Amino acid sequence: MKRVFITGASSGIGAALAAHYAGAGAVVGLLARRHDALLALLATLPHSPNSHLHRTYAVDVRDHAALYAAATDFLAHAGGIDIVIANAGISHGTLTERPEDLPVFADIVATNVTATVATFAPFIAALRTQRTAGRLVGIGSVAGIRGLPGAGAYSASKAAVMTYCESLRVELRPQGIHVVTIAPGYIDTPMTRHNPYRMPFLLAPEVFAARAARAIDAGVSYRVIPWQMGIVAKLLRLLPDALYDLAFARAPRKPRKSSPS
Secondary structure, three states, X not given: OOEEEEEOOOOHHHHXXXXXXXXXXXXXXXXXXXXXHHHHHHHHOOOOOOHHHOEEEEOOOOOHHHHHHHHHHHHHHHOOOOEEEEOOOOOOEEOOOOHHHHHHHHHHHHHHHHHHHHHHHHHHHHHHHOOOOOEEEEEOOXXXXXXXOOEHHHHHHHHHHHHHHHHHHHHHHHHOOEEEEEEEOOEOXXXXXXXXXXXXXXXXXXXXXXXXXXXXXXXXXXXEXXXXXXXXXXXXXXXXXXXXHHHHOOOOOOOXXXXXX
């Protein structure tokens, strides 16, 4: 029986991962901001002999004390941990010259980056003492491979998540703790549906969840899903700056949260 803790669990990728692991008989700890959405998700999870052991936590991941308390409660309730997935994330377009976008930038970094650290921190001591190797999973994005115009906050946050997870992976390797970075391409979720541009290789969330779970179980260090976006990401990374700038300078922009003034 696996014990899995997931942040940002109420919709999109998080909900798909919750359904996947619950269907495989895992005990899941589901954390998100909205209590009603968590209860609705809980009611739809596949039934298993362990369904009565699931736990929900209505917590904003920026509240580190509440996040720590939820993690501690789940550890005590489940008797340990096998997989921690720091999935909570937000995405908005941002423009550096617009002062009203500065708090949006700060919220994106706090939710996507700092909360990933706060999600992992309470579980590391428990993982050190367990006989079975646990997994800490950070959700990056292909948007973190190269900076996208109009999405500086989101691209920067996901690049930070992936670099942080790489540092943590090397740091914890001698202790037998696996750190896995999953970089989604375009997944059909509420977060991506407002994008005003074409999304190649768009993947259903349940398909993504199954592929991500296989990568997590294998303990891979880094995986782009779907694989086609992995090839695109590698090509973009190799593209000289001058060509990248020329190709993307007029690319469609992610909508901003703040209203234009």
